[in-house]
Amino acid sequence: MEIGESSYPRRHTRQVMVGSVPVGGGAPITVQSMTITKTADVEGTLQQIYALAAAGADIVRCTCNEIEAAEGLARIVPRSPVPIVADIHHQHRMALAALDAGVHCLRLNPGNIRKPEHIKLVAQECKDRGIPIRIGVNGGSLDPKLYEKHGGKVTPEAMVESAEIELAYFREVGFEDVKISVKASSVPLMIEAYRLLADTVDHPLHLGVTEAGPPPAGLLKATAGMATLLAEGIGDTIRYSLTADPVEEARAGRQLLEAMGLRERKNIDLIACPSCGRAEIDVIGVAKQAMEAFGDREIPLQVAVMGCVVNGPGEARDADIGIAAGNKRGHLFVKGRNVAVVPESEMVSTLVEWAEFIHEHGVEAAIARVDTAKAEREAEKDRALLLAEKGDDANASEQRVELIHKHLDN
Numbered sequence: 001m002e003i004g005e006s007s008y009p010r011r012h013t014r015q016v017m018v019g020s021v022p023v024g025g026g027a028p029i030t031v032q033s034m035t036i037t038k039t040a041d042v043e044g045t046l047q048q049i050y051a052l053a054a055a056g057a058d059i060v061r062c063t064c065n066e067i068e069a070a071e072g073l074a075r076i077v078p079r080s081p082v083p084i085v086a087d088i089h090h091q092h093r094m095a096l097a098a099l100d101a102g103v104h105c106l107r108l109n110p111g112n113i114r115k116p117e118h119i120k121l122v123a124q125e126c127k128d129r130g131i132p133i134r135i136g137v138n139g140g141s142l143d144p145k146l147y148e149k150h151g152g153k154v155t156p157e158a159m160v161e162s163a164e165i166e167l168a169y170f171r172e173v174g175f176e177d178v179k180i181s182v183k184a185s186s187v188p189l190m191i192e193a194y195r196l197l198a199d200t201v202d203h204p205l206h207l208g209v210t211e212a213g214p215p216p217a218g219l220l221k222a223t224a225g226m227a228t229l230l231a232e233g234i235g236d237t238i239r240y241s242l243t244a245d246p247v248e249e250a251r252a253g254r255q256l257l258e259a260m261g262l263r264e265r266k267n268i269d270l271i272a273c274p275s276c277g278r279a280e281i282d283v284i285g286v287a288k289q290a291m292e293a294f295g296d297r298e299i300p301l302q303v304a305v306m307g308c309v310v311n312g313p314g315e316a317r318d319a320d321i322g323i324a325a326g327n328k329r330g331h332l333f334v335k336g337r338n339v340a341v342v343p344e345s346e347m348v349s350t351l352v353e354w355a356e357f358i359h360e361h362g363v364e365a366a367i368a369r370v371d372t373a374k375a376e377r378e379a380e381k382d383r384a385l386l387l388a389e390k391g392d393d394a395n396a397s398e399q400r401v402e403l404i405h406k407h408l409d410n
């Protein structure tokens with residue numbers, strides 16, 4: 001198995017098309033996010049949609065809560081770089097208006113559009129226009145009747161039943177072009193709800209931990225829930241619901257899928273050592289600078305930032321490119337081979353320049369443009385100097401072990 005490859009079996013589902021983007025049926029798992037602008041603000045919303053797409057969103061949702069929002073969607077959809085989903089709550093009229101605006105998918109919350117005739121009317125319209133619907137069950141807005149029926153609690157069974165009731169209405173008009181989510185803010189609850197749903201239906205599933213909160217806790221909660229399910233083969237499209245700039249949601253979604261080997265790498269995979277007593281630079285600061293310098297550039301390489309030249313190149317030998325500090329200099333290495341030594345202040349810019357070159361021309365061409373023997377000699381000099389200065393035990397571990405024994409033995 002290659003590094004970064006995934007071996008998770010995917011659950012078999014039917015496929016729906018959200019505009020030109022397939023969801024389910026073996027299609028690559030997609031990333032979604034949602035705009036936080038007023039949808040009536042066409043330019044502001046489009047700007048955010050473009051930022052989300054650049055950060056990794058394949059599909060973007062916008063609220064359609066009033067007539068001005070529907071009008072905004074009519075102007076946004078033709079200019080959007082990705083398919084648009086209209087988020088509908090309470091008013092089925094807004095669903096019909098969003099369809100007239102040309103959206104590629106609707107999201108309906110079965111907890112708050114409850115009249116069967118309204119649900120069936122929207123489903124019939126979607127069927128006639130070939131537009132899919134996401135049934136978006138949310139633990140926090142479950143139909144009160146279901147809540148009561150399930151013992152005054154939100155349970156996985158109640159959430160799945162909510163989706164099934166909605167599906168039954170859709171089937172009455174012959175509409176099955178549906179994906180489903182059963183989100184909850186509790187990670188164990190959403191995991192169980194999705195597992196049960198995956199056993200019950202063959203529709204593609206949209207994963208999420210709702211109202212996960214601000215990062216880093218929100219990121220952890222959402223990742224715990226979604227990654228657990230993805231590793232079980234459950235999930236066809238995902239959304240991080242963070243209390244943060246939605247660009248962070250899109251980026252996190254993309255990064256999760258890439259980290260799990262479920263999507264091809266688009267941006268860099270930055271690895272960095274945790275730093276230790278041997279570190280010659282502020283590893284945290286340099287790693288942050290490197291992340292900022294690469295930004296959303298489409299350079300799908302593994303890039304390493306290592307605190308010292310003694311262990312760095314060896315520990316990160318599988319990285320495509322990396323930099324390690326030593327003797328106030330930055331030692332650049334490509335696939336574990338030293339290729340250049342630069343002043344510390346140029347570490348990050350050199351890293352970016354080499355990464356761009358490798359991305360364009362390949363590793364061999366990059367290595368061929370330098371005298372690697374010279375770089376290796378320089379690296380060896382700094383490595384030896386550091387070893388002489390700090391020895392093998394830079395963290396003074398052996399002294400600490402002696403101290404432990406000294407205290408224990410007395």
Ligand code: SF4
Pocket residue numbers: 273274275276277278279280306307308309310311312315
């Ligand atoms: S030994 Fe060097 S590369 Fe490893 S953690 Fe310490 S500073 Fe980083």
